[in-house]
Amino acid sequence: MKILDGKAVAAAWRERLLRKITELKQKNCVPGLAIVLAGDSKPSLMYARFMEKVADSYGFKAEIYRRGEEVTQQDMEDLIHQLNEDDAVHGILMMMPLPRGIDSSRVIACMDPDKDIDGLTSVNLGRLAAGEEGHFPCTPRAVMAILDYYHIPLDGKRAVVLGRSKVVGRPVSLLLEAQNATVTVCHSHTADMETLAGEADILVAAMGRPEKVTSSMVKPGAVVIDVGINRVNGKTVGDVDFADVSTVAGALTPVPGGVGSVTTTMVVDAIVSEAEKRMK
């Protein structure tokens, strides 16, 4: 079984992105990232902190806009409008989910699609579905970057995505299909998910349930991509039972050190391309 190392993928992208950032700085443009962190969700806290460190290592600005669990709808919408208008901000990364009581669709709708580097807006999701250029969610892009780095063929292959969330399941299914995979999306109402999962050449686990995918659901030799980030007893585990699935899979991403460690690189890529676009 091959371990698909996210850190190796991130390292492969790093040099080219660093070069682009240097070029931007020579033109007096320092890419600026606004991270919106509302509430106390653990994975969001982890991601925001890790993203801040990565931005620092790339030598550009990332600022966290922290709001409490009791933030109001108006505060959230005002914040997004403020960031839309701030020329130092090239991209907005808003941590999902937002606190209970906040209508996230309405907050997302406030976002300037050009600054929506995680592809949350209907405009960017529509562009993805239509096969147009745009900002696409960074976690699904990280999945694709891993498959690409390891030269995993997708054309004509059966891909099964477990989960249909707006940030992962749905966009990753569109990206896989765009690479000519035949994609099945499973969710909480799917009948006989185990059988469908077992037919996958490429299995993407993104349901957000700790260690739910076991060896009996995996075809021998399949490529398994674990998108899950779950905190269990102070430890971070994926949606895949790593030890069990590694006995049948052909290749598997670890957690941590897999998809998550490439997601931050995709944020850097998105912010750089947005900054470059503005210099033209």
Ligand SMILES: Nc1nc(=O)c2c([nH]1)NC[C@@H]1CN(c3ccc(C(=O)N[C@@H](CCC(=O)O)C(=O)O)cc3)C=[N+]21
């Ligand atoms: N709009 C939005 N987009 C997201 O993509 C999104 C989100 N909201 N909300 C929260 C979840 C969670 N998430 C993580 C991404 C990377 C790591 C990450 O970098 N993990 C490292 C470990 C970092 C460490 O060692 O601390 C790894 O897996 O290797 C963690 C969590 C993205 N999410």
